[in-house]
Amino acid sequence: MEMIIDPLLRGIALGSLFALIASGFALILGVMKIINLVQGEFLMLGGYASYYLILWSDMNPILTIPIVIVVIFAVGILTEQVIDPVAANESAGVLLTFGLAAFIRNLSLIFFTANYRTVPYLVDSFSILGVNLPRYTILNFAVTAVVMAALFMFLKATAWGKGIRAISQNVNLAQVCGIEARKMRLLSYGLGAGLSGIGGALLLISRNIHPQMGPGYLGIMFAVVILGGLGDIVGACVGGIIIGLIIAFGEFFFSSTTALAIVYLLVPVMLLVRPRGLFNRGEL
Amino acid sequence: MSDTFKKIFAVILILISISLFTGESYAQSKEAKPIVFGAAISQTGGFARGARSELHSFILASEQINQSGGLLGRPIKLIIYDDQSKENIAVSLYRKLIYEDKVDFVLSPFGSGPTAAVTPIVEQAQIPCIAPMASDPRIWEVKREWTVQILANSKEYFREGIDLVVNELGVKTIGFIYLDSAMQVSIVKETSKYLTEKYPHVKTVLDARFPIGQEDYTSLLAKANAVKADALFGGGYLPQSMEVVKAAKSVGYTPKAIEVVFGPDPLFGEGLGKNAEGVLSTSGWEVGLPTPGSDQFAKAYRQRWNEEPYYDMAACYAAFNLFAEAIRKVGSLDKKAIRDYLFKVKTNTVYGEYGVNENGGQIAKKMLTIQWQGGKKQILMPKTLRSASPLPLWGGK
Numbered sequence: 001m002e003m004i005i006d007p008l009l010r011g012i013a014l015g016s017l018f019a020l021i022a023s024g025f026a027l028i029l030g031v032m033k034i035i036n037l038v039q040g041e042f043l044m045l046g047g048y049a050s051y052y053l054i055l056w057s058d059m060n061p062i063l064t065i066p067i068v069i070v071v072i073f074a075v076g077i078l079t080e081q082v083i084d085p086v087a088a089n090e091s092a093g094v095l096l097t098f099g100l101a102a103f104i105r106n107l108s109l110i111f112f113t114a115n116y117r118t119v120p121y122l123v124d125s126f127s128i129l130g131v132n133l134p135r136y137t138i139l140n141f142a143v144t145a146v147v148m149a150a151l152f153m154f155l156k157a158t159a160w161g162k163g164i165r166a167i168s169q170n171v172n173l174a175q176v177c178g179i180e181a182r183k184m185r186l187l188s189y190g191l192g193a194g195l196s197g198i199g200g201a202l203l204l205i206s207r208n209i210h211p212q213m214g215p216g217y218l219g220i221m222f223a224v225v226i227l228g229g230l231g232d233i234v235g236a237c238v239g240g241i242i243i244g245l246i247i248a249f250g251e252f253f254f255s256s257t258t259a260l261a262i263v264y265l266l267v268p269v270m271l272l273v274r275p276r277g278l279f280n281r282g283e284l
Numbered sequence: 285m286s287d288t289f290k291k292i293f294a295v296i297l298i299l300i301s302i303s304l305f306t307g308e309s310y311a312q313s314k315e316a317k318p319i320v321f322g323a324a325i326s327q328t329g330g331f332a333r334g335a336r337s338e339l340h341s342f343i344l345a346s347e348q349i350n351q352s353g354g355l356l357g358r359p360i361k362l363i364i365y366d367d368q369s370k371e372n373i374a375v376s377l378y379r380k381l382i383y384e385d386k387v388d389f390v391l392s393p394f395g396s397g398p399t400a401a402v403t404p405i406v407e408q409a410q411i412p413c414i415a416p417m418a419s420d421p422r423i424w425e426v427k428r429e430w431t432v433q434i435l436a437n438s439k440e441y442f443r444e445g446i447d448l449v450v451n452e453l454g455v456k457t458i459g460f461i462y463l464d465s466a467m468q469v470s471i472v473k474e475t476s477k478y479l480t481e482k483y484p485h486v487k488t489v490l491d492a493r494f495p496i497g498q499e500d501y502t503s504l505l506a507k508a509n510a511v512k513a514d515a516l517f518g519g520g521y522l523p524q525s526m527e528v529v530k531a532a533k534s535v536g537y538t539p540k541a542i543e544v545v546f547g548p549d550p551l552f553g554e555g556l557g558k559n560a561e562g563v564l565s566t567s568g569w570e571v572g573l574p575t576p577g578s579d580q581f582a583k584a585y586r587q588r589w590n591e592e593p594y595y596d597m598a599a600c601y602a603a604f605n606l607f608a609e610a611i612r613k614v615g616s617l618d619k620k621a622i623r624d625y626l627f628k629v630k631t632n633t634v635y636g637e638y639g640v641n642e643n644g645g646q647i648a649k650k651m652l653t654i655q656w657q658g659g660k661k662q663i664l665m666p667k668t669l670r671s672a673s674p675l676p677l678w679g680g681k
Contacts, residue, residue, distance in 0.1 A: 006506065014500045106328065114332035116523045118530075120557030125536035132509070134502060134534030208523050208555065212329055216497055251503040256494040257464065 006131050007248040013137035015244020016144040017202060019237040021217060022224035023148065024195030030168040030231030031188040034093035038079060039196050039221055040214025041104040046072045046197025047209035048108070051117045061121050061205055065143065068201045069194045076193025080186050087185070101214060108211035118208035136206045147198060148237055151191075155233070164188045168231065223263050226270050229277020238278060318354075318361035319617065321346070321607070322387035324377035324402070326394050329369025330496065334521055334546075334596065335394035338417055339364060340589050341600035342391065345608070348584065355611050367393055371401040378402040382409045388617055389413070389607055391600075392431070396420035396466040403431050412610075412623045416603035417596065420470045424645030432626045432640045434603045436649035438467065439474035441566045442517050444653040444665035445543040446475060448564070449515045450483050452674060453540045459490035459513030461504050461528055463520025469493070471545065475517060489513050498524070501531035509537035519544030525565075526555050533559050538680055543653070548594040553656055560656040562677035567652045568595035569635050570663060581634045595635070602635035 021043060028036045049071045050064040079100065086092040122136040155161035166174035167184040175181050199217075203209055224243050228235025243263055250259025274280065323342065326335035346362050354360055363385050367374035374393045381387045382405065390406055392399040392415035399418035406413040413431040415423070419438045423431075449455040458479065462468040472491070479486055489511040492504055505528065508516055516532065516539050519525030525544035532542060546552065547565020556563070569575070571582045571593065581601055585593040610625040611617065630639040630648060639648030653665035655674060662672035
């Protein structure tokens, strides 16, 4: 039984973090129809925002999360101003985000230096069903659950949320109905950035952060959204958990390298076999 | 003034002008033609943090040499490129350094992988090269004629640590969890060999590698806990070593000892906080180590970079100064003579003993084992340099 419980719990814990990180990527993809290669940098900036808040004000790492959302949301809004003029052209949009990502990475290298940063917080273990897990996994899971619930409520129950969904489904029809597409794009880009920013703040606790970390996590985001369906936020949540489970079971029964190989094998397989994702409602 | 006198005067003026002109231009050419050292050092990418130590140490050493009059009366110049932590880019940059920039000497990039990649180019070009940041002995398993190693051979890394945990902590089982990189694989392979030969009663109960993109370390450390490894050796570069220690703590795995490779970096202690307490690490040099010029180097490094040096810096600083010493001893830029000096000399540098075998591989340098105690590093091995008694991991029994 332990052979199932151990990787199952670790997989869910890891997958919840992936779900959070990838949901912002999925949101932006769904609304703006661009592959936002800056997403990894929002993650990194979120980590640094949290780090400097802790460093300068000795703030509890958990309390930095709301501030991180606001800060990275603002960074997202600014970034969107640059991207929006070319967003209609998918190729140009991707190239622009590629360039912006490299710019932010290198600028961060100057400001933050190449030093790895982490904070020793909630590192001790707790036991559940006989499996020892880090206490920070409770935080990761709780934050992901709260943020995802809030996001779904926002998208389902508020006018702005409905506007974002409408733009995502049919921009022309939404505009005819009086929804301001520009405003919704701006909002969804800011939200998408903020979601990844929270992921960065959690990674500061559970892993470590550095200016070059973005592209590594972008790979996981790709895998998650392709599994869940391009632009599908619910799919991204489920996809994140599945990727986490694949990694955990792969590591438990085989090796870490095999686990990652399986994850990245899934990308071409899904695109060939089920290009619209697990729930068959992605944008491809 | 007679015509004859005028002619003589004119000739003298011309001669004086020529002598002044040629003298000045000679001086200018001497001044303008520095001795050029080249290297590709990662300033971006995954090695950026570690490689900064190489960059800073080379700059410090070259500044000091220039301030003291240069080498052979000539200034020295550094040409440094960013290899972006990519071996293929490092290869192109060394070709550029050697064939386009026509540098006089080269120093290898940061890391065993990039060094292995550029060494064939250096050897083919027949240009003296010191590799300050490569520990993988496989690079020097084949005959190198132009490239020498500064860091200790990887078989030295955990040797003292193994002696410590087996003889003083009574360890009976050992686990290895390490990054799948040339350096780490080589260190573990050599340590396993040493363990089997010297302590056959000690069993290796876990040997697990992880890739650079490892997403979750807790499952690996849970395995180490499940197989009850008395001591854990491994880690990776700085971030992976921190992750391994953090994950061990977070799954409740408390072995008698954990030893990693990049533990002497001050960020290790800063990032892990009290979780670094009692963690062992291999180290090549520590502040206060009784090597020639050790204290002066530490002071100069702090002043120049406002940063505490650790062994990477000392190794790179020693490498650059060894090159300078070779040039001074040879008295010219004769590449073969400088190569011969680097291959034959046995000396004691800031970093410690230096001496290479016929392939250029390091054979003289020994490593230290340090332990984080109360937020500071203490030397535990070799016993002759011990600065404190070993403490249990994380304040345990």
